[in-house]
Amino acid sequence: MHELAICQSLLDQARQIVDAHDANGIERIIVQIGPLSGVEAPLLAQAFSIARSAAGFPNAELEIETSPIQVRCQQCGTTSAARVNALLCGSCQSWKVDLISGDEMILKSLILTEQPASLSGPLTRAG
Ligand SMILES: [Zn+2]
Structure with a gap:
């Protein structure tokens, strides 16, 4: 599954951030997905x-x-919002547009679980 590989990559990035911050874990991962990224949110x-x-x-x-689709027109230079099935300039309706956003998949933010001070250090020892 395509989405599973994406999740593993996201979680790899998250693991590096958790380790770098010496955090306990992750409470929430916030990602931003463009409608043209090919990633299905439910999947x-x-x-x-x-x-x-x-x-x-x-x-x-x-x-x-979900991030919006935005295009910049090559004809008139206008930046406008566009729809998935109609990538046209909002001003002159030209199809000669450059995609500015809408196809990205970004790890936007990460909320780390705070390690409670009272629980720091090894609480139990094996052996
Ligand atoms: Zn235009």
Whole structure:
């Protein structure tokens, strides 16, 4: 599944951030997905619920934000919003437009689980 690979990559990035901040875990991962990215939000959410345990973040939640499609016209230079099935200039209706946003998939932010001070240090020792 395409979305599962994306989740594993997201969780890899998250793991590096958690380690860099010496955090306990992740409370929430917020991603931004453009409608033209080819990523299906419901499939991504489903894949995340599978991948998070394997990555060691069983309680992490995924929040998906959709970014707007924006194009810049090559004819008149106008930047306007466009629809998935109508990538046209909002001003002159030209189809000669450059995509500015709408095809991205970004790890937007990460809410880390704070490690409670009272629980720091090894609480139990094996052996
Ligand atoms: Zn135009």
